[in-house]
């Protein structure tokens with residue numbers, strides 16, 4: 251299927267950055283720069299910035315996302331935020347299973363699956379992150395590992411709900427390191443993910459699935475990565491904190 255029939259999505263993952271005034275300033279700077287984008291533009295911001303960013307992005311084409319949500323609807327889960335809480339605010343997207351959550355906060359494939367289902371049930375769109383560690387790549391198990399992560403994360407997710415899922419392939423060794431996967435490496439694994447979707451669901455679902463690459467994507471390398479046939483967008487960390495850089499990536503997706 252022609253990739254141009256899929257929706258390209260460029261999402262910024264601000265991670266643990268920006269106070270509210272800084273967040274507002276970044277969105278204000280970004281708005282005119284991405285106003286003519288033909289791809290979807292998303293800012294996934296810290297919980298504390300959600301209201302500010304929702305407000306600042308109002309009337310623009312910037313959509314707003316959170317960076318995690320809990321799998322229970324409510325209850326004694328100190329420090330957690332439910333999917334319903336995000337939905338009620340007007341948040342549209344949520345990042346689930348980011349490698350930093352897997353590495354530092356005990357996130358597992360099983361909890362990623364639970365959070366994914368909870369977010370979809372609440373009506374949120376999920377940016378589901380998968381990706382191998384350097385050791386996995388060196389051991390030659392990247393494809394199997396990413397396939398496994400994808401399958402478990404999507405267990406019991408219906409074909410209808412899958413329409414609200416984007417998958418982000420983020421090799422852990424490329425995140426925040428300045429070491430980008432080559433465009434061939436990125437495309438290869440995105441294609442593996444697409445074939446998993448075809449097997450678990452069907453070809454139509456696979457053809458329609460937006461699959462992003464993430465990991466040191468920046469203004470200089472985005473065009474080549476986004477031109478790959480199976481790369482439909484990007485999940486951007488560091489470069490999403492600078493409006494002009496992020497806007498170049500959005501432009502590249504519009505062309506790619």
Ligand SMILES: O=C(CO)COP(=O)(O)O
Pocket residue numbers: 263348420424425426427428464465466467485486487488489
């Ligand atoms: O983790 C990432 C996005 O979720 C990528 O981060 P960097 O773009 O800073 O490498």
